[in-house]
Amino acid sequence: MAIISKLTIILIIAISFALAFLAFYLLSNLPKEQRKQQISEITSQLINFVLFLWLAKILLNLPLFVQDPLAVLAYPSNSEAFYLAALFTGILIYVKAKQGKLAGGRLAHTFLQIFLAASFVYEFIQLAWRENPFSLPYLVVFGLLLALFHGLQGRMDPLNQISIVLAAAAAGFFTIHFMLPYLSVFGYIVEPWFLALFLAACFGLLVTGSSDRPDPDLN
Template identity: 45%
Template sequence: MMAVASKLSSIAVIVITFILGFAFFYQISNLPKAQKKHHMEEMASQLINFFIFLWIGKIVLNLSVFVQDPLAILAYPSNSYAFYFAFFACAVTFVYKSKRKNRNIFSYMDSFMITILVASFVYEFIQLVWVNDTFSIGYMILLSVLLLFVLLIRDRIATNTLTLIVLVIWLIGILLLAFIQPYVTIFGYIIAPWFLSLLLAICLIAIVINLRKRVS
């Protein structure tokens, strides 16, 4: 029961950090009100999808336990592999949804970037203050630099280019932290260097494709 309560409290913290992220995005965004609302609805939808996929991943990873005692799965924490599963599942559904509705994926990236950067910073600040996790300091510095960079340059560069640049800097920064510190976490989940390296490779491929499109 305590494990379930702990999990629910951690989910509540993440929800609160994203609410603050949404509020920050709403205040600083130059988009019309209707478009802001639409972007926030899309981000909230993706957040809900992530939690659903996180539970699905947890069930898949503990399938034998789930078959024997479905309620027992509530006591099992969602590990990093469940996080990876949820991340890629959300990415695939978001891309599919965007393609099906014939909309530009990058049109939402500015909103996602600002919201996630703020939510991540608030989460790490809570970890530092609440549980005295000093490993949060390095990540907080990285997030602060990225957020400042985005706010200063977002009106001077194309959204797709800015998104890819920020993703690459973020991934390289976390990779460096992963080698400097015993571990690095994203919203409480320990992230392995191989996962970060895979995402970095995907981003670099996307940059090459983006450059080729410009040339052609």
């Protein structure tokens, strides 16, 4: 039953990101080729994250994996594996950005749009289909963040735009932390410090790639 529940969560996450990608492709003012390039890069990093998630699960359960690999591979990943996978992915993105192999500023800007949209869809499905009452505060926060993001779109420099959205996100998650017994990201229970680091990493990536930030009139 736990495996079926986990597979359901994976399906919901896949649907959430698929709809977020579709919304970005249809609504973005970027040229068509840039939209495709951004979607391809985000997809590549999400695949890397999933692979790192499996690797982290193996590393955290290495003795058991040596004895019974299937027992580890069939068991759902926990929060520790999620943290480790996020760390590995962050390091990879940072190195590629420093080497000039990806546009860090554009990636951070696009990823935030897709992450907020996917999170909103995920929480909406959790509330409407699975009747999870804990999803309501997240739905409200992500809805407000999406409205803020698109309300500021094209009205200011992307760095200022993202700074405001990230500050609002921090306030939103801080509020949720006092409303609910735990914080979660796509079903994974996380500590407040992780979300703080995540928001800081998004800002840091945007600053690192400040020379390749998107034109506010296009994105």
